[in-house]
Amino acid sequence: MALEEQGALTEAVFYILLALHQPLHGYGIMQGVQELTNNRVVLGPGTLYGALNTLVEKDWIKPLAESGDSRRKQYVITEQGELVFQQELARLEELVHHGKLVLRSADHEKDSD
Template identity: 45%
Template sequence: MKTTTSPLPSPLTPASFYILLALAMHEQHGYGIMKQTELDSSGALRLGPGTLYGTIKRLLEQAWIEEADERPDPALDDQRRRYYRITAAGRQALNLELERLDRAVTLARKHHLLPGHKFESTLA
């Protein structure tokens, strides 16, 4: 018998990463996540509906995100929306991924593959 939760790829996929990142910053609905991701990645990642809702479904199954039952002020709401929030497990997964990315960027910087930090050259 198979386990009910299928493991997401160990380095997060870009879609999973940006969705978790968006939700770690604000509770949001699907379409909002899509727009947020476009901003956060400076247009490098555009989530199509297939990727967006497919990934959300997988993240829900994984319990890294959950649907929020409370809805905002009816005046500001849109009944079509489904709101999501990140879970503790999701934060942990995001944190692991962020540490991995940070290590990679730091390593690249050490080898002069990226401009250094503002502060780097001004300090002894």
């Protein structure tokens, strides 16, 4: 299950899970991610569609019951997805922490020379 999966998430999956902390349809995810990353991450519709289907299969996100006049399917993160997302966030924080730690001590050595 989720806790045993230790591999890094792809950038697309990371941002999809992040965006789905609120209910969104596909286009909303694309726009939200693009805005957040200042146009750096532009999800291709083919990539996004494939990822959404895979994430639904894994039960990391779920489609919301289609409501009212909106024909577009909305998705939201599940508890399982939240767990995976938190793990990934912790892993990324560790990377950043280690990176800064080593660079800082390298700087100190330079200073004391």
